[in-house]
Structure formats: structure tokens, C-alpha cells
Amino acid sequence: xxxxxxxxxxxxxxxxxxxxxxxxxxxxxxxxxxxxxxxxxxxxxxxxxxxxxxxxxxxxxxxxxxxxxxxxxxxxxxxxxxxxxxxxxxxxxxxxxxxxxxxxxxxxxxxxxxxxxxxxxxxxxxxxxxxxxxxxxxxxxxxxxxxxxxxxxxxxxxxxxxxxxxxxxxxxxxxxxxxxxxxxxxxxxxxxxxxxxxxxxxxxxxxxxxxxxxxxxxxxxxxxxxxxxxxxxxxxxxxxxxxxxxxxxxxxxxxxxxxxxxxxxxxxxxxxxxxxxxxxxxxxxxxxxxxxxxxxxxxxxxxxxxxxxxxxxxxxxxxxxxxxxxxxxxxxxxxxxxxxxxxxxxxxxxxxxxxxxxxxxxxxxxxxxxxxxxxxxxxxxxxxxxxxxxxxxxxxxxxxxxxxxxxxxxxxxxxxxxxxxxxxxxxxxxxxxxxxxxxxxx
Numbered sequence: 088x089x090x091x092x093x094x095x096x097x098x099x100x101x102x103x104x105x106x107x108x109x110x111x112x113x114x115x116x117x118x119x120x121x122x123x124x125x126x127x128x129x130x131x132x133x134x135x136x137x138x139x140x141x142x143x144x145x146x147x148x149x150x151x152x153x154x155x156x157x158x159x160x161x162x163x164x165x166x167x168x169x170x171x172x173x174x175x176x177x178x179x180x181x182x183x184x185x186x187x188x189x190x191x192x193x194x195x196x197x198x199x200x201x202x203x204x205x206x207x208x209x210x211x212x213x214x215x216x217x218x219x220x221x222x223x224x225x226x227x228x229x230x231x232x233x234x235x236x237x238x239x240x241x242x243x244x245x246x247x248x249x250x251x252x253x254x255x256x257x258x259x260x261x262x263x264x265x266x267x268x269x270x271x272x273x274x275x276x277x278x279x280x281x282x283x284x285x286x287x288x289x290x291x292x293x294x295x296x297x298x299x300x301x302x303x304x305x306x307x308x309x310x311x312x313x314x315x316x317x318x319x320x321x322x323x324x325x326x327x328x329x330x331x332x333x334x335x336x337x338x339x340x341x342x343x344x345x346x347x348x349x350x351x352x353x354x355x356x357x358x359x360x361x362x363x364x365x366x367x368x369x370x371x372x373x374x375x376x377x378x379x380x381x382x383x384x385x386x387x388x389x390x391x392x393x394x395x396x397x398x399x400x401x402x403x404x405x406x407x408x409x410x411x412x413x414x415x416x417x418x419x420x421x422x423x424x425x426x427x428x429x430x431x432x433x434x435x436x437x438x439x440x441x442x443x444x445x446x447x448x449x450x451x452x453x454x455x456x457x458x459x460x461x462x463x464x465x466x467x468x469x470x471x472x473x474x475x476x477x478x479x480x481x482x483x484x485x486x487x488x489x490x491x492x493x494x495x496x497x498x499x500x501x502x503x504x505x506x507x508x509x510x511x512x513x514x515x516x517x518x519x520x521x522x523x524x525x526x527x528x529x
Contacts, residue, residue: 104303105296107270110153117295118257136162140225142233145250148294151228155199164195179213186223196223203227204236211238218244252293259288262302279318292371353388357427364423374415378404381422392432392507430507438501452492487526
């Protein structure tokens with residue numbers, strides 16, 4: 088049984104395409120095969136009507152509310168649906184009172200809370216005793232990381248299911264279904280190319296609702312000729328606001344443009360770097376992907392020549408996570424320009440690659456006895472830690488002690504450049520080596 092208010096605006100004729108095509112069962116759900124494919128755990132829970140408290144976490148338009156409604160249509164429990172945007176403590180208490188009455192009558196109550204992350208701590212706490220005593224099965228939907236946004240006590244009693252952004256193939260199939268389904272445009276003659284459907288799928292960026300809304304818009308703005316509606320390339324371009332539809336996040340162009348951004352920054356060209364950044368963002372790229380690449384660049388290509396580069400890149404990533412597009416474009420621009428102008432050094436990257444090669448070739452090489460811990464008497468008798476010198480107790484704050492395996496003794500990996508602040512570290516390393524040479528060998 089479903090408990091929800093309906094009104095004149097819920098009538099099918101005035102509903103948008105995405106609402107009309109909302110899946111009625113699991114077979115109509117787009118994507119998420121890792122959760123609802125044959126034999127998968129969430130599918131079994133739904134089919135057996137044995138769902139427990141859970142959180143659906145994922146980006147917009149990937150099926151969080153859809154799965155809740157599929158559960159509502161298939162469960163024998165009372166299903167109560169309300170939003171964290173419009174509900175407060177008063178509404179929560181009313182729902183909980185009804186759920187408690189159902190429990191006493193031997194009935195289960197499933198409560199679905201959309202955007203549960205919008206509830207504050209006190210509102211979330213109001214659910215806890217009812218979840219604990221089994222008065223309700225709580226299903227929450229959130230676009231935010233539950234680890235940060237859901238109270239630990241409540242989260243520990245819920246299974247988290249991570250929903251993924253829909254793939255281009257999934258969205259293209261959904262659009263084709265919308266053209267054939269009578270709830271969509273199945274009763275009309277729509278002329279639209281497969282390539283145009285692919286462009287819409289790419290533009291939607293993993294969001295089914297966005298894909299269907301765009302399809303509806305281009306069809307409504309298509310050219311009518313009798314009973315045939317034709318979607319032209321010009322109409323498609325106008326409806327998307329002129330965005331670069333052929334920027335495929337999973338295709339070759341994706342890698343070409345991120346390479347162009349990386350190499351422009353490496354070549355200290357802020358103008359080119361900002362251009363390639365704009366190409367990516369306006370083409371629908373995930374800003375967090377760009378931010379992650381900047382964090383990598385900050386250490387791989389700048390490193391200790393300017394240690395603040397990593398701080399700024401990480402801050403840009405956090406800003407993108409907090410506010411998203413389009414506002415975070417300026418934070419990414421700041422990071423891209425800073426990284427372009429920063430002094431460059433790849434010494435850290437080179438050091439690790441050299442060390443990695445040796446590590447892979449000497450995986451069984453034992454740790455020198457002098458730097459092993461000796462927590463037991465037997466280990467001490469076996470000379471674990473014998474001769475170790477605690478640097479903080481030494482006047483020089485360092486010892487001439489070999490810390491590499493015997494067959495790699497004296498090997499060097501890090502060769503600092505004279506770029507930017509790394510010149511200071513180069514001088515420091517030089518002094519360290521000279522001091523160690525003057526100390527007795529241990």
C-alpha cells in the first residue's frame with residue numbers, strides 16, 4: 088500500500104516524459120546491473136519482499152527514487168514516501184506514529200526519504216529509535232557521501248548501495264525505448280537519427296532524467312510535416328545551448344583533451360591550459376575528474392619546486408566537491424593557472440619510477456636487521472634492531488646508517504632540480520650527504 092498525496096498535476100497527460108516513463112518493475116530499470124542484475128543482492132531483496140533499511144547513494148538521475156518506487160509497487164508493506172526538503176520534525180513524528188500503529192497491528196512500514204542528507208542531526212536522530220525497534224524499514228536517497236552526511240548511529244543500521252552514473256549505451260537504449268513506448272512517443276512518428284540519440288546520451292552525462300528531458304525538448308521543437316516530426320541537427324544544437332555534444336567522456340577525444348590540458352600546464356602556457364579546461368567542462372566533463380588530474384600534476388610536474396601547488400590542487404578538488412558546476416569552474420581555473428605558472432620539476436616522479444623498478448626486481452630482499460623492530464626477546468637475540476641509532480638523540484640528528492637492502496646499498500633515486508623552492512631541498516640534501524660521510528659507519 089502506498090501513502091502519498093496526488094493531485095491534478097500528477098495526471099499522466101501533464102507529466103513530463105521522464106515521469107511518464109518511470110519504470111514500473113525491475114526489468115524496466117535502466118542500468119545498475121551490479122545491483123539489480125540477475126542474482127544480485129538488491130534484486131533478490133526486492134523480489135523476496137525482504138528489504139531492510141538501506142541508503143541509495145549516487146548522482147542525480149541514476150534511479151534512486153525509481154528503485155524506491157519499484158519497491159513500493161512490489162511490497163506488501165505500507166509504503167510512505169516523503170521528501171527531506173519539505174518535511175520537518177513534526178512530519179517525521181506523524182509518520183513514526185503511524186508506523187508504530189502498523190507495527191502493533193503486525194504490519195511492516197517502509198519509509199522512503201528522498202534527499203535524506205538535507206535532514207539535520209536532530210531530524211535524523213528522530214528516525215533512530217524506530218529503526219532500532221523495527222517499527223520502520225528506512226530507505227534513504229542521497230547524492231552526498233553518506234559517511235559525511237548521515238549520522239553514524241543511523242548509518243550503521245543501514246546497508247549502503249552505491250548507484251553509478253548511467254553509461255552511454257544504457258541511456259541510448261532508454262531513449263530508443265521512449266520513442267517506441269506508448270507512454271512516451273510510441274503513438275507518434277518521430278524521425279531522429281541514432282547518432283543524434285547518442286549525442287543526447289553523451290550530453291546527459293549519466294543522468295536518465297536529463298536524457299529524457301532533452302529528448303522531449305528536441306521532439307517538441309522538431310519540424311512537423313504532416314504527422315511526422317523531424318529532429319534536425321540545428322534543433323539539437325539549440326536545445327543544448329550550443330554545448331559540444333561530441334565530447335565523449337569515454338572516447339578518444341576525452342583522452343586527447345586531458346592530454347592537451349596536462350601538456351599545456353607542463354609547458355607553462357596558462358592561456359592554452361584554460362582553453363582546454365573550458366573545452367572539457369563545457370563539454371560535460373566531471374569537474375572532479377579534472378580536479379583529480381590537477382592533484383596528480385601538482386606532484387608529478389611541479390613537486391617540491393613549489394610545494395604549495397599540491398595544497399591548491401587539493402583545495403580545488405574540495406571546492407568542486409562542495410559546490411559543483413558551474414560555480415566550481417573558477418576554482419579549477421585558479422588551480423590550472425597556478426600550476427601553469429609554477430616552477431616545474433619531475434624529480435619526484437622520476438624518483439618513484441626508479442625505485443619502483445628496483446622494488447619489483449627485489450621483492451624478496453630482506454629489511455636490514457639494523458632498522459627492524461625488536462618487540463620480543465627472541466627478536467633481540469636474533470639481532471633485530473642491533474646497532475640502530477635514534478636520530479633525535481644524536482647531535483647531528485642523523486646517523487651514517489644504511490637503510491636500503493644490502494644489494495641496493497648506496498642506491499640514489501631522488502635528484503632534486505634547481506627549479507623554484509626545490510633548489511633549497513637540493514642544497515639540504517647535499518648537506519645531509521656530506522654530514523653522513525663525516526659520521527662513523529654503523
